[in-house]
Amino acid sequence: MSLKPSVSITDHAQGNDNADLVIVEYGDYQCPYCGAAYPVLKELMKEFGSQVKFVFRNFPLSEMHQYARPAAIAAEAANLQGKFWEMHDAIYENQGSLNEIFLFELAEKIGLNVSQFKTDIQKAELEDKVDSDFESGIMSGVNGTPSFFVNGNKFNGSAMDLFQVIRENAVN
Template sequence: MSLKPSVSNTDHAQGNLEAYLVIVEYGDYQCPYCGAAYPVLKELMKEFGSQIKFVFRNFPLSEMHQYARPAAIAAEAANLQGKFWEMHDAIYENQRDLNENLLVKLAEHLKLNIPQFEKDLESTELADKVASDFESGIMSGVNGTPSFFVNGKKFDGGAEDLFELLRENTES
């Protein structure tokens, strides 16, 4: 399966934004497997961040994870204040305690403008952004989280396997 739509400037990206290697993760903030992949991906970025562009798309499995969607919307709300990755990281680092209250606590901790943040949580625009990420996942053949795409192609391994792939690709 290939990634639809391809990565654009509406995506959240970090690392080397001009990199040839583009890794996209479809993730759910409450999914334990995404939680387990998170430190591995952090390590990956530390080692290869200058060589890859890493993109995160929301894929909240709301049937199973009641806080996945609110968390995704909270990260999008933080994005409006320039703190997407900080919120993304904070949610994964506190995944065990995830609930509605935690999201506001994290926003306070990140020194966000809280009245604005709370207003943005209600925004249909942010709900639509999360829904459109989810849709793109469905169109791209995502059926669980985390799912990874490397340069637009579905990657059949987990975060650890990405390490192997990168080591092979960067040894010249």
């Protein structure tokens, strides 16, 4: 399966914007497998961040994970203050404590303007962004989290397997 739509400026990306290697993760903030992949991806970006563009798209499995969608919306709200990745990381690093009240504590912890955050999380366009990420996942054949795409093609491996792919492609 291939990635639809392809990566654009509406996506959350880190690393090298002009990298030849683009990794997209469809993730759910409450998914234990995404939680386990998180430190691996963090390490991968530390080692290869100059050679990789990493994109995160929301894929909250709301029926199984009651806080996945609120967490996705919280990360999108943090993005409005330029702190998407700080919130993304804070959620995964505190995944076991996840609940709606805790999201406000994280907002404060990462230095967001909390009253602005409270207003922002109610904005319909944040829900629309989460929904459009989710729909792009469905169109791309995502059926679980985390799901990875490498240069637009579905990657049937784990976060650890990504290391191997990147090592093979890395320019030393």
